[in-house]
Amino acid sequence: MYEILRLMNIRKWFPVQKSFLERLLAREKLFVKAVDGVSLTVWRGETLALVGESGCGKTTLGRLIVRLIDPTSGRIIFNGMDITDLRGKELRRLRRKMQIIFQDPYASLNPRMPIGEQVAHPLKIHGLAQGSELRDIVMKTLEQVGLTPPEKFYNAYPRALSGGQRQRVAIARAIVLKPELVVADEPVSMIDVSLRASILDLMLMLKQEFNLTYIFITHDLAVARYIADRIAVMYLGKIVEHGPSELVFENPLHPYTKALLTSIPVPRPLKEPKRVELKGEVPNPINPPLGCRFHPRCPIAGEICRREEPELREAEKDHYVACFYVT
Amino acid sequence: MEEILKIRNLKAYYFTREGVIRAVDNVSLSISRGELLGLVGESGSGKSSLGLSIVRLIPPPGRIVDGEIIFRKTNLLKLPEKELRNIRGKHIGMIFQDPLTSLDPLRKIGDQLVETIMVHTRVNKEEAKEIALRALERVGIALDRFDDYPHQLSGGMRQRVMIAMATMLNPDLLIADEPTTALDVIVQSRIMDLLSDLKRSMKMAILLITHDLALVIERSDRVAVMYAGELCEVGSSERVSQEPLHPYTQLLLESIPDVEKPRTKLVYIPGSPPDMMNPPAGCRFWPRCPRAMNVCKSIPPRSLELDGRIVRCHLYNGGLESGV
Amino acid sequence: MYTFRPILVKLVPKVKLSTLGWVGVGMVMFVVFLAIFAPLLTPYDPTRTVGPGFQPPCWEHPLGTNKIGQDMWSRIVYGARTILIVVLLSTAISMLMGVPLGLISGYVGGLLDRILSMIMDAIYAFPSLILAIAMAAALGPGIINTAIAIAIVYVPTYFRMVRGQTLSIKEQLYVEAARAIGANHMTILARYIFPNVISIITVVFTLSVADVVLTEAALSFFGLSVPAPTPDWGFDLKAGHPYLLSGYWWLITFPGLMIMILAVGFTFIGESVAGYFQAREVRA
Numbered sequence: 001m002y003e004i005l006r007l008m009n010i011r012k013w014f015p016v017q018k019s020f021l022e023r024l025l026a027r028e029k030l031f032v033k034a035v036d037g038v039s040l041t042v043w044r045g046e047t048l049a050l051v052g053e054s055g056c057g058k059t060t061l062g063r064l065i066v067r068l069i070d071p072t073s074g075r076i077i078f079n080g081m082d083i084t085d086l087r088g089k090e091l092r093r094l095r096r097k098m099q100i101i102f103q104d105p106y107a108s109l110n111p112r113m114p115i116g117e118q119v120a121h122p123l124k125i126h127g128l129a130q131g132s133e134l135r136d137i138v139m140k141t142l143e144q145v146g147l148t149p150p151e152k153f154y155n156a157y158p159r160a161l162s163g164g165q166r167q168r169v170a171i172a173r174a175i176v177l178k179p180e181l182v183v184a185d186e187p188v189s190m191i192d193v194s195l196r197a198s199i200l201d202l203m204l205m206l207k208q209e210f211n212l213t214y215i216f217i218t219h220d221l222a223v224a225r226y227i228a229d230r231i232a233v234m235y236l237g238k239i240v241e242h243g244p245s246e247l248v249f250e251n252p253l254h255p256y257t258k259a260l261l262t263s264i265p266v267p268r269p270l271k272e273p274k275r276v277e278l279k280g281e282v283p284n285p286i287n288p289p290l291g292c293r294f295h296p297r298c299p300i301a302g303e304i305c306r307r308e309e310p311e312l313r314e315a316e317k318d319h320y321v322a323c324f325y326v327t
Numbered sequence: 328m329e330e331i332l333k334i335r336n337l338k339a340y341y342f343t344r345e346g347v348i349r350a351v352d353n354v355s356l357s358i359s360r361g362e363l364l365g366l367v368g369e370s371g372s373g374k375s376s377l378g379l380s381i382v383r384l385i386p387p388p389g390r391i392v393d394g395e396i397i398f399r400k401t402n403l404l405k406l407p408e409k410e411l412r413n414i415r416g417k418h419i420g421m422i423f424q425d426p427l428t429s430l431d432p433l434r435k436i437g438d439q440l441v442e443t444i445m446v447h448t449r450v451n452k453e454e455a456k457e458i459a460l461r462a463l464e465r466v467g468i469a470l471d472r473f474d475d476y477p478h479q480l481s482g483g484m485r486q487r488v489m490i491a492m493a494t495m496l497n498p499d500l501l502i503a504d505e506p507t508t509a510l511d512v513i514v515q516s517r518i519m520d521l522l523s524d525l526k527r528s529m530k531m532a533i534l535l536i537t538h539d540l541a542l543v544i545e546r547s548d549r550v551a552v553m554y555a556g557e558l559c560e561v562g563s564s565e566r567v568s569q570e571p572l573h574p575y576t577q578l579l580l581e582s583i584p585d586v587e588k589p590r591t592k593l594v595y596i597p598g599s600p601p602d603m604m605n606p607p608a609g610c611r612f613w614p615r616c617p618r619a620m621n622v623c624k625s626i627p628p629r630s631l632e633l634d635g636r637i638v639r640c641h642l643y644n645g646g647l648e649s650g651v
Numbered sequence: 652m653y654t655f656r657p658i659l660v661k662l663v664p665k666v667k668l669s670t671l672g673w674v675g676v677g678m679v680m681f682v683v684f685l686a687i688f689a690p691l692l693t694p695y696d697p698t699r700t701v702g703p704g705f706q707p708p709c710w711e712h713p714l715g716t717n718k719i720g721q722d723m724w725s726r727i728v729y730g731a732r733t734i735l736i737v738v739l740l741s742t743a744i745s746m747l748m749g750v751p752l753g754l755i756s757g758y759v760g761g762l763l764d765r766i767l768s769m770i771m772d773a774i775y776a777f778p779s780l781i782l783a784i785a786m787a788a789a790l791g792p793g794i795i796n797t798a799i800a801i802a803i804v805y806v807p808t809y810f811r812m813v814r815g816q817t818l819s820i821k822e823q824l825y826v827e828a829a830r831a832i833g834a835n836h837m838t839i840l841a842r843y844i845f846p847n848v849i850s851i852i853t854v855v856f857t858l859s860v861a862d863v864v865l866t867e868a869a870l871s872f873f874g875l876s877v878p879a880p881t882p883d884w885g886f887d888l889k890a891g892h893p894y895l896l897s898g899y900w901w902l903i904t905f906p907g908l909m910i911m912i913l914a915v916g917f918t919f920i921g922e923s924v925a926g927y928f929q930a931r932e933v934r935a
Contacts, residue, residue: 053511068830092833095832095833096833099831099832100831104824111847113842113846121842122832125833125835125838173832193583194579195582198595260512261586264541265541266587267568268544269565275516278513281483281514282481
């Protein structure tokens with residue numbers, strides 16, 4: 001198996017904005033520790049789902065991976081090359097190999113640029129095609145994402161398209177460069193449920209066609225199960241469990257994963273749901289709890305959990321968990 | 328159980344400059360005491376407009392054009408505004424999607440609760456505070472949060488404050504429009520548990536409006552499915568989920584990924600929701616329906632009662648015509 | 652006129668004007684018409700004495716003559732050219748300076764932004780007329796100098812609006828997407844930010860151009876604009892106003908009326924356009 005991406009102890013701490021007076025009086029700086037020590041390997045050709053609730057840091061991690069934001073510390077290795085400190089022209093050249101699809105199809109397209117130009121733009125920027133050859137490539141890409149007849153969409157503006165169609169344009173724009181890695185940040189959350197499968201299947205088809213690797217960020221575990229080969233569960237800036245999708249779903253090991261899985265509504269009328277209850281709320285990422293971050297809410301927390309942070313350890317083949325009571 | 332809300336032939340349209348949007352078009356529905364009815368629909372279905380219409384809060388250029396909304400034997404549409412305001416908040420509670428915009432960010436939550444109580448009842452401030460505290464307790468919010476401002480609470484807690492505010496006067500009916508959409512799934516399940524408890528203990532009827540069909544089937548007693556301003560199907564959640572009658576319901580069920588069933592092939596409905604200014608003639612779903620027949624393209628189906636369920640589809644014309 | 656109007660209509664983006672807006676368009680187009688067809692409309696040279704002085708409106712001189720016997724009608728018609736040229740030139744200069752500076756300042760931020768904003772705020776704080784007078788006096792008479800003097804007064808207006816819009820657009824998701832596909836800063840500014848800023852430039856233009864008209868008129872009233880004998884409405888106002896009490900009303904009425912028509916016409920258009928864009932924001 002070929003390693004396409006490796007994250008080494010990535011941290012992203014956002015400084016908390018304080019007023020002038022607060023900065024004068026405060027002794028220490030405060031940070032929102034959005035991502036606080038993530039190490040992960042992504043294999044070429046797989047779909048890795050990054051799941052977690054809002055505030056867990058998955059969106060930030062997605063943007064870190066494509067270097068839209070810079071990590072506070074840690075290293076990012078892509079195709080064997082350390083890309084953590086790339087800047088300027090070299091960083092822009094990197095963009096040919098990794099792309100991102102955003103959550104909001106209404107906001108991620110330039111309202112003043114016709115669709116054809118938006119899909120063509122990545123090619124133009126990197127000088128990969130011109131003139132009629134460029135137009136042909138764009139038409140073909142539009143067809144591949146299901147926007148047919150492509151002529152109709154080529155000159156249209158985003159406001160004429162539905163949410164689902166706009167997301168297809170966003171996908172087209174992401175794959176037109178034939179990247180190796182695509183980060184998809186909640187690509188179907190804002191799309192009608194009855195249309196999601198068509199986008200998901202499109203993404204799976206494109207993966208086959210272009211030999212893509214996906215990092216699929218979502219809070220919806222059901223969608224994750226449908227699309228992912230491997231899954232990583234995040235909580236408060238760290239990965240608490242990861243492994244092959246089937247293993248994690250059939251045999252969730254971390255108490256948080258168990259709570260998540262049992263809370264998801266299933267379309268069956270349940271009389272007595274067997275739910276793993278969690279107490280309390282998600283803590284503020286400015287002050288994560290000491291020891292295991294999850295311990296204040298954990299039903300099986302013990303003494304050691306309050307003092308030390310568990311590391312990710314292999315519990316069964318390829319299935320890693322960060323919990324003292326599992327490994 | 329006693330019927331508490333009966334909507335008959337409701338029509339609510341938006342009269343915009345570009346055209347008329349027939350957001351709710353001839354919908355009839357009823358809810359009984361102590362029942363949780365889940366109203367499901369996707370974008371453009373009109374479900375939110377329906378919720379707003381019940382309490383006549385539909386914003387301009389929207390307007391209720393026709394129909395009756397009978398709440399405890401009174402037609403709400405014929406009520407003068409002053410009496411309607413008595414009912415809103417006291418007998419019908421409302422929760423909307425984003426609690427940050429429904430709660431006043433400049434006032435403490437305790438004060439907002441107390442004010443609501445005093446507007447609707449004749450108790451004094453002390454007693455109102457008591458009621459407010461008990462309401463907060465019932466939704467699981469620590470009492471020392473009484474003097475907090477909305478921004479000091481998490482999203483889940485704010486939503487629970489909204490539920491407290493909507494239910495503390497023991498309304499007969501609670502209308503909840505996407506109450507958990509912006510929340511984590513764990514918080515969502517806790518809030519749904521809370522709503523079910525309230526339903527049982529206060530015999531409160533709940534109209535849960537959402538796009539999440541799985542949530543509705545799991546938690547509701549009855550399910551109503553809306554598409555493009557019209558009702559497709561109504562029935563108990565058991566029967567609708569196990570034996571969906573309307574093709575839209577069937578497709579919708581098959582399009583939601585089930586986290587407990589590995590990799591079943593997901594279905595999607597081809598096409599997209601119709602332009603609500605020019606919906607298709609006949610049954611509005613026919614362009615996307617795998618079982619559309621010729622009659623569907625020109626004649627709108629009528630509401631039929633079938634075995635205690637309601638369905639609007641030409642496939643079932645053998646059923647009894649319903650006067651509902 | 653019929654060949655020009657359809658072309659102009661196509662240039663203007665699909666903005667729905669209110670009735671008042673169209674009235675304004677009519678008023679402005681009237682002045683434009685005069686300016687374009689001036690030679691065809693006037694029998695006399697506006698800079699030469701062509702008749703006895705102080706003639707009231709009569710058949711040969713429909714608007715009368717002024718103190719030195721120049722035909723008022725010709726001066727009015729050619730005056731339209733003067734004022735329109737100055738107005739358009741100064742607006743162009745304001746935009747060419749204010750817009751790029753606003754874009755860069757908003758996009759780059761930091762120290763550059765702070766310094767530029769301070770400078771612009773300082774200029775903006777000056778009462779516009781006094782600043783214009785000071786600049787015009789310093790630069791001297793002439794169409795170009797006048798245009799520059801007026802332009803400087805309005806640069807901060809364009810700068811602020813464009814900067815503000817840039818700041819908000821900079822945060823939009825589609826700009827982040829542009830970075831993600833590898834666009835460099837110039838491309839982002841030119842293809843992603845600027846096109847979304849144009850609508851606000853239009854609004855600023857339509858709202859401020861009436862002001863520019865009045866500023867030019869004021870400058871020429873003080874003799875700081877174009878030199879005589881170039882026909883100029885403001886100049887004629889000043890020349891004619893000592894004689895009002897003597898009963899020579901036509902000397903100032905018509906120049907004053909024309910200034911009003913142009914300024915109010917632009918104001919009507921401006922309000923209508925601003926209202927249209929506001930309504931669009933609300934709906935979106």
